[in-house]
Amino acid sequence: MATATSIVRSPAALLSAKVTVSDHKPTPTVQFSRFPSKRSCFTALLSSLHDNNNDDDNNNNVISHPKPLSSSQRFNSVSNGSRLRVAYQGVRGAYSEAAAEKAYPNCEAVPCDQFDSAFQAVEKWLVDRAVLPIENSLGGSIHRNYDLLLRHSLHIVGEVKLAVQHCLLANHGVQLEDLSRVLSHPQALAQCENTLTKIGLSREAVDDTALAAKHVALHKLKDTGAVASSSAAKIYGLNILAQDIQDDCDNVTRFLILAREPIIPGIQNPFKTSIVFSLEEGPGVLFKALAVFALRQINLTKIESRPLRNQPLRAADDNNGSKYFDYLFYVDFEASMAEERAQNALRHLKEFATFLRVLGSYPVDTTMM
Ligand SMILES: O=C(O)C(=O)C[C@]1(C(=O)O)C=C[C@@H](O)C=C1
Incomplete structure (x- = not known):
């Protein structure tokens, strides 16, 4: 390790x-x-x-x-x-x-x-x-990292999918009935929502699952458990009270690999490209944006919208005083930037997008398919 x-x-x-x-x-x-x-x-x-x-x-x-x-x-x-x-x-x-x-x-x-x-x-x-x-x-997007991708200038050079199997951890000698509270990362708590509700434990969020385990062990807590991995149990000397407590056994987290330099996109392996763009306000504009991919048989795997922070509101053109929220759209599509159809799709999108940035073109993690 x-x-x-x-x-x-x-x-x-x-x-x-x-x-x-x-x-x-x-x-x-x-x-x-x-x-x-x-x-x-x-x-x-x-x-x-x-x-x-x-x-x-x-x-x-x-x-x-x-x-x-x-x-x-x-x-x-x-x-x-x-x-x-x-x-x-x-x-x-x-x-x-x-x-x-x-x-x-x-x-x-x-x-x-x-x-x-x-x-x-x-x-x-x-x-x-x-x-x-x-x-x-299970828990959906980690919005903070979407926002940070734009605030920083790193490139996505890969992705990793990890099967996440949560355990309920406690100090040795502590039984399930002794617990009234559980600590973990908010995503982990969300992924175990049903199980934790059934057990009737109150939840408290901390920065990460392993930190929750460390805190329970360090303070020798008797009424508090942690939702974390079996390896955290080993590292911090905790007992595993229950295994696989996530609400669905197929619990997978997707991670991005970030680097200072982009990779040269290939076409030998399946590649994915992540972009972010913004659009003018108007009927069907998002439909038109997504059509640039559909027209070229490019499959989208993810779309996420986030508020445009430095310009969150936009006045309507008709001057009737109403305001719209302004958004950024993050899209992942299944094609490499080395492919002509991907280049054409982005050229097309650029004709009407108010902003467009390619976050990375990188090999798909096929290990969990
Ligand atoms: O808390 C951890 O152990 C993390 O690595 C963070 C994190 C996350 O942010 O989603 C990673 C994987 C799991 O989905 C739960 C938590």
């Missing part, structure tokens, strides 16, 4: 935190001797690297001239032979760590306290990739 390192939040650990940037960019190893106590490790880490990066950017503008990866490179280690560093949100034992290891079996999985920190870790060259959840078959 890959070891989790470096990006930590406990102040004690910060005293010895050491981060080595293992990719092509010659940013030096960063060592911390001391941090202001209340400041998050990550924030301090970023600002300490900021000056370095600025210098570098001014000199050779590395970040604004990305070097595309080939699609086969997705599974390799970095070019200098060291292990790929992959950021995930959560602590050891989180499903996201398992997803990072499924994507890159020999990687060094790097925990981050927030999704945003994982994005920034890639952007600041602290890690090589980030693996972040985007949707779940």
Whole structure:
């Protein structure tokens, strides 16, 4: 199993935190001797690297001239032979760590306290990739990551589907009847909604499933359990009271793999492309947008709409004082950007979209089909 390192939040650990940037960019190893106590490790880490990066950017503008990866490179280690560093949100034992290891079996999985920190870790060259959840078959979309995809400029270079099997965990000696409360990530609580209602436990949300397990173990709680993985049970020394407590046995979370550079899209394997666009207000405009794919026999696998945050409302053209909500549309379609039909579809969409960005064209994870 890959070891989790470096990006930590406990102040004690910060005293010895050491981060080595293992990719092509010659940013030096960063060592911390001391941090202001209340400041998050990550924030301090970023600002300490900021000056370095600025210098570098001014000199050779590395970040604004990305070097595309080939699609086969997705599974390799970095070019200098060291292990790929992959950021995930959560602590050891989180499903996201398992997803990072499924994507890159020999990687060094790097925990981050927030999704945003994982994005920034890639952007600041602290890690090589980030693996972040985007949707779940029971709980639906992880909206925060949709929003972050647009706020940051990373590229989607792959996807990973992970079967999520939740357990109800408690300290040794604690029985189901002793529990009145359960902690977990909101998605995990939503995926076990029916089971938890049947048992009659109150729910409390924390940042990730493994953190819930860690908290229950650390504080030796007797009335509180955690919904988390069997590997979290092992890591934090908890007892598994019940297994497979998700509301449907087919519980799958889809994660995106993010990198600084896009991959060169291929046509040998099934590819998927993710885009985001906005449209003028008007009857049938979304219908017209989706038709650019239907006309070319391109199958859509996902559509998600999110409010356009910097311009959430738009006045109606007829000047009657009414206002519309403005939206961004995220669409995944089954074609590679190397295919002419995909290029034509996007050229067509561009004729009337007010904004369009390709988030990535990447191989489909076929392991769960
Ligand atoms: O809390 C975790 O263990 C996570 O990795 C996060 C997360 C999510 O955000 O959806 C990942 C997979 C499961 O769907 C539940 C939680």
